[in-house]
Amino acid sequence: MTGGGRGIEGARERWVRSGEVELCVAELGDPADPTVVLVHGYPDSKEVWSEVAARLRDRFHVVLYDVRGCGRSTAPRPLRGGFTLERLTDDFLAVVDALSPDAPVHLAGHDWGSVQGWEFVTAARAQGRIASFTSVSGPSLDHFGHWIKERAARPTPRRAAHLLRQGAKSWYVYALHTPLLPEAAWRGPLGKRWPALLERLEKVPRGPYPTPSLPSDAAHGAWLYRDNVRPRLRRPREDAYAHAPVQLITPTGDAFLSERLYDGLERWAPGLERRTLRAGHWVPRTRPGQLAEWIASFASAHQDGTASPARRRPPRDRYAERFAGRLVLVTGAASGIGRATAFAFAEAGARVVAVDVDAEGAARTAELARLTGAPEAWAECADVSDGQAMEKLAARTAAEYGVVDILVNNAGIGVSGPFLETPEDVWRKVLDVNLWGVIHGCRVFGRQMAERGEGGHIVNTASAAAFQPSRTLSAYGTSKAAVLMLSECLRAELAGLDIGVTAVCPGVVATGITSTTLFTGVPEEEQRRLRERVTRLYGRRNYPPERVADAVLRAVYEDRAVVPVAPEAHGLRLLARFAPRLRRSVARLDPRF
Amino acid sequence: MDSGGLDLPGFRNVQRLAYDCAEAVAARLRPGTTERDAARMLRQWLRLRGVRDWFHLPFAWFGDRTAFAGFRVPAQFFPTGRRLEPGMPFILDLAPVHHGFTADVGYSGSLGPNPLHTRLLDDLRDHRDLVLREVRERRTLREIYEDVDRLMMRQGYVNRHRAYPFGVIAHKVGRVAERRWSPHVLGFGAQALKGLAADLAHGHREGWSPLWSPHRRSDHPPVPGLWAVEPHLGFRGTGAKFEELLVVTDSRDPEESAFWLDDDLPHVRRGEGRTGR
Numbered sequence: 033m034t035g036g037g038r039g040i041e042g043a044r045e046r047w048v049r050s051g052e053v054e055l056c057v058a059e060l061g062d063p064a065d066p067t068v069v070l071v072h073g074y075p076d077s078k079e080v081w082s083e084v085a086a087r088l089r090d091r092f093h094v095v096l097y098d099v100r101g102c103g104r105s106t107a108p109r110p111l112r113g114g115f116t117l118e119r120l121t122d123d124f125l126a127v128v129d130a131l132s133p134d135a136p137v138h139l140a141g142h143d144w145g146s147v148q149g150w151e152f153v154t155a156a157r158a159q160g161r162i163a164s165f166t167s168v169s170g171p172s173l174d175h176f177g178h179w180i181k182e183r184a185a186r187p188t189p190r191r192a193a194h195l196l197r198q199g200a201k202s203w204y205v206y207a208l209h210t211p212l213l214p215e216a217a218w219r220g221p222l223g224k225r226w227p228a229l230l231e232r233l234e235k236v237p238r239g240p241y242p243t244p245s246l247p248s249d250a251a252h253g254a255w256l257y258r259d260n261v262r263p264r265l266r267r268p269r270e271d272a273y274a275h276a277p278v279q280l281i282t283p284t285g286d287a288f289l290s291e292r293l294y295d296g297l298e299r300w301a302p303g304l305e306r307r308t309l310r311a312g313h314w315v316p317r318t319r320p321g322q323l324a325e326w327i328a329s330f331a332s333a334h335q336d337g338t339a340s341p342a343r344r345r346p347p348r349d350r351y352a353e354r355f356a357g358r359l360v361l362v363t364g365a366a367s368g369i370g371r372a373t374a375f376a377f378a379e380a381g382a383r384v385v386a387v388d389v390d391a392e393g394a395a396r397t398a399e400l401a402r403l404t405g406a407p408e409a410w411a412e413c414a415d416v417s418d419g420q421a422m423e424k425l426a427a428r429t430a431a432e433y434g435v436v437d438i439l440v441n442n443a444g445i446g447v448s449g450p451f452l453e454t455p456e457d458v459w460r461k462v463l464d465v466n467l468w469g470v471i472h473g474c475r476v477f478g479r480q481m482a483e484r485g486e487g488g489h490i491v492n493t494a495s496a497a498a499f500q501p502s503r504t505l506s507a508y509g510t511s512k513a514a515v516l517m518l519s520e521c522l523r524a525e526l527a528g529l530d531i532g533v534t535a536v537c538p539g540v541v542a543t544g545i546t547s548t549t550l551f552t553g554v555p556e557e558e559q560r561r562l563r564e565r566v567t568r569l570y571g572r573r574n575y576p577p578e579r580v581a582d583a584v585l586r587a588v589y590e591d592r593a594v595v596p597v598a599p600e601a602h603g604l605r606l607l608a609r610f611a612p613r614l615r616r617s618v619a620r621l622d623p624r625f
Numbered sequence: 626m627d628s629g630g631l632d633l634p635g636f637r638n639v640q641r642l643a644y645d646c647a648e649a650v651a652a653r654l655r656p657g658t659t660e661r662d663a664a665r666m667l668r669q670w671l672r673l674r675g676v677r678d679w680f681h682l683p684f685a686w687f688g689d690r691t692a693f694a695g696f697r698v699p700a701q702f703f704p705t706g707r708r709l710e711p712g713m714p715f716i717l718d719l720a721p722v723h724h725g726f727t728a729d730v731g732y733s734g735s736l737g738p739n740p741l742h743t744r745l746l747d748d749l750r751d752h753r754d755l756v757l758r759e760v761r762e763r764r765t766l767r768e769i770y771e772d773v774d775r776l777m778m779r780q781g782y783v784n785r786h787r788a789y790p791f792g793v794i795a796h797k798v799g800r801v802a803e804r805r806w807s808p809h810v811l812g813f814g815a816q817a818l819k820g821l822a823a824d825l826a827h828g829h830r831e832g833w834s835p836l837w838s839p840h841r842r843s844d845h846p847p848v849p850g851l852w853a854v855e856p857h858l859g860f861r862g863t864g865a866k867f868e869e870l871l872v873v874t875d876s877r878d879p880e881e882s883a884f885w886l887d888d889d890l891p892h893v894r895r896g897e898g899r900t901g902r
Contacts, residue, residue: 367779375860379861396780397781399744400741400744400781400860404860404861571839574787576783578783
């Protein structure tokens with residue numbers, strides 16, 4: 033027996049024999065439920081899955097095992113030749129035969145567990161034993177072999193760059209092929225420092241993982257590479273087609289695997305379901321909730337184990353891969369940019385909460401969001417400037433719909449007029465909605481995101497007026513500049529929690545804001561005329577809120593800090609940066625409507 | 626009924642003919658039919674029934690082209706090789722001239738169920754009511770245009786008639802001289818264009834415009850005559866419109882001052898749960 037893993041809380045352990053090795057298997061949940069088998073990677077043991085397993089145990093019969101030579105499973109003798117994918121397939125089938133003899137299992141693998149999973153799901157002898165496969169950060173060596181061959185055979189600049197990038201990310205694979213040295217490092221200084229390294233570089237929270245068996249797991253696991261990588265990459269199997277539906281989860285911040293590696297994977301796995309998330313390599317530790325959710329929903333959708341290759345799939349949509357099923361909350365969602373943003377997220381398959389003081393408008397947004405493609409959408413009536421109401425909203429949202437993944441603080445009002453003629457209550461109102469609304473949103477929902485610890489994103493709608501002063505926009509510009517600064521500060525603060533913060537600066541966009549803008553220092557009649565006039569001007573500019581919504585999705589996808597949208601917003605930002613004196617001259621212009 | 630000397634039954638007949646044509650062709654659309662196929666079917670159906678001249682040649686838009694997605698130049702309005710797929714929305718827009726009477730109709734549908742499209746069609750009803758009500762109140766055309774815009778915005782849709790030439794929500798139609806030879810220019814019938822040009826010149830002198838647009842030249846109360854009204858809603862990749870003739874008269878009685886030429890049309894019947902004439 034190697035090492036001494038602490039096991040998983042509440043798990044029933046048993047031993048399964050596969051040829052010469054004894055595998056340590058842990059079971060959770062009711063064996064009558066559908067079985068999910070979780071396979072760990074390198075240098076890990078089954079405990080890497082503990083958080084995910086805990087979240088699946090109520091709905092599934094969860095089975096985890098230590099791969100041969102890892103954790104408490106025994107290692108083959110001799111080590112060389114004992115870790116080939118054929119032997120690993122023997123192990124998997126032995127475990128499945130012992131624990132789910134009658135029904136096919138749902139398989140999920142991370143890292144080398146996923147590499148193995150691809151072998152199982154493409155090997156003829158495992159056909160009928162797997163109902164679905166969720167692959168996380170581990171390509172099939174055969175597909176990888178073909179991927180390299182195709183790019184090496186016709187190295188266009190782009191394909192050559194793909195090769196070089198992945199080649200650089202695979203440095204550790206070359207290192208593991210040197211004899212003895214890796215073992216010495218793992219049993220020595222590397223093994224000791226590994227937990228600290230994981231915490232610093234991969235943001236893996238400290239805890240019972242990694243287990244004390246790490247040095248021997250890692251030393252034995254080196255043979256996974258030595259036994260398989262060279263033969264498979266040199267002569268990849270030609271028949272590596274998946275015989276079960278596959279879900280591919282790609283973390284975009286993976287230090288070891290390039291996203292490009294999975295290009296064209298549909299050829300090998302028809303009906304492939306793709307999902308991406310912004311995270312590093314150790315997703316089972318850093319995003320257990322999200323991962324468990326995806327494994328569970330994919331398993332539930334493929335309970336009968338039939339692949340669905342006949343279904344015609346729409347072309348790949350990067351937003352759908354990222355946002356499908358995520359919970360998005362948008363304030364100010366009854367009109368304009370908020371509404372368009374809600375629809376854009378709905379179209380990508382996100383679940384949407386539309387919040388507005390205008391309950392009817394919010395309900396309308398939610399209804400159309402459902403028709404647009406949101407699996408679920410709800411309307412909530414709340415005043416963002418009311419801190420207590422926002423607290424209540426956050427509590428209700430968390431209880432009924434879950435923790436918000438993406439928050440869009442968009443609600444805002446327009447105010448225009450000279451400073452000396454702007455009364456105090458107008459100042460209070462604009463700051464209450466435009467600034468305090470954002471503060472409340474960030475506070476109540478940001479806290480939930482931080483407590484969950486699985487990252488998230490906050491988008492705050494600022495304005496081009498945040499960097500361009502104007503003699504007529506003192507109140508509005510002040511509130512929006514504050515939102516911009518708040519976003520930048522928060523971004524710095526929350527980066528460690530993987531919560532991205534974006535300030536969006538739209539520009540002149542045709543929305544309802546102009547028809548409710550308060551023009552101060554003018555009589556009622558003039559106020560109405562000004563609103564009509566400005567609305568017409570904005571209408572003639574005709575920059576649609578849908579384009580701002582697209583910019584919001586792109587900003588979340590790419591985790592951008594400050595996003596000017598319309599050309600004038602870009603222009604004013606450049607002005608602010610490079611021509612501050614010109615900017616001040618522009619600020620003095622008195623627009624006459 | 627004082628309708629300014631207009632021969633309404635003639636217009637009503639050709640409008641019915643046009644809608645019958647749209648319904649007949651819509652029933653024949655199949656997955657794989659292209660916009661060009663559909664436009665040809667519309668043309669042939671009407672030619673067989675004696676139509677020789679057009680206000681404009683029939684248009685057909687499928688899929689996201691119903692919302693004029695990415696339209697930049699007028700040439701994009703013409704039918705393309707876009708193929709119809711199950712669930713796709715489509716719009717057939719045709720304007721035949723029959724015995725000198727002009728109709729201009731728009732028919733929206735979808736190939737199989739499309740809940741979003743159904744919702745758009747339901748919401749179009751409000752625009753039909755709004756336009757009639759405000760025309761009867763003799764609001765200026767520009768104000769009505771802006772009220773339609775506001776209603777669309779409240780409903781969550783985008784104004785897509787803005788994409789039409791001059792951004793019009795409606796235009797005047799009238800009688801057209803019957804000629805043996807009826808050429809068309811850029812898809813528009815030469816005779817109809819001549820009539821429109823005459824109206825433009827006429828209106829320019831009197832301070833009104835036959836093109837109902839958001840611009841200053843439409844800042845006048847409704848002018849008696851026949852107006853082909855075509856509010857067009859867009860929602861991301863889905864668009865829906867209707868187009869039918871509104872009769873405006875100079876009667877003092879509100880009921881008589883404006884009315885829809887025919888209330889027995891497919892998009893009116895669907896709202897009332899009726900299925901056919």
